[in-house]
Amino acid sequence: MPELPEVEAVTRSLRPLVRGRRICCVHIFHPIATKPQSPTRLAKFAERRRILDASRHGKYLLLVLDRGLIEMHFRFDGQLIWFRSASELLRRANQSPDGVHVDVALELDKGVLGFADQRHFGRVHHWESFEACPSLRALGLDALSREFTPSFLHAHLSASRRPLKEFLLDQSKIAGIGNIYSAEALWHARLDPRRPANSLSRTDSAKLHKAIVSVLRRALECCLDPAPDFRDPQWWFQGLEKILRAYQREGLPCRRCGRAIRRIEQGGRSTYCCLHCQK
């Protein structure tokens, strides 16, 4: 559920399900999901706690508890699954051959929230406070926060010599942008992903800022309709490909100039762009 828009949509759908609920029991099916914390730590700190709210920072989903918080990261493929009861969870979870993969489940006083990631990159951690979580502390401004302004962006771009694409993926500057929406924002701003961040004029930075915000807003709208359905383990966001202009369009015509979209490699990952109209 990777980038900001997807996690935001999930947070909004999840909020009414968990707000005010008490965690009765923590089920750990695959302890790798809490690494490097021990599974007993999560159970010990989360059981009997009340969930005050669900929130998000960058790509992190947070369950704010009456004491401490649970931090979830979905990495590539992590997802949430909702069960009506503990018996439904135990009946369906990890039962071969066609059971639902579940790594960690929070049994609530009403319903069960499951965290699943077959690839086991995703993580669920508990922290005493926001400040106690190193990865949250390291995050820069959320890309959809009010404080993320054109001048904020320009100041940080000016301080970096990295290629634009790699700058945008650095969560310590701006939080929430990943491989898809960095490619999309750069396409909309007509900027070459390989260009050094500090080569942008104030006008270029303003164009990039506008592109980032509009790309993320547009994607969020798409992610909210239809809203995520945690009851269906197969569910995934629909229709996002319709709004993509560069990502995964290698060889297809650029929607502006008609030339082929190219796939290049940056920092070991794919970047899609139009080398003709992105300068």
Next chain:
DNA sequence: CGCACATCCTGTGTGC
């Protein structure tokens, strides 16, 4: 400090 790179995992798609 900034940066390049390997590493953590498993599923799916592609070409032979």
Next chain:
DNA sequence: TGCACACAGGATGTGC
């Protein structure tokens, strides 16, 4: 069909 290999929406630790 079987198999090998490339690739995947991400973050972190290492060594330079």
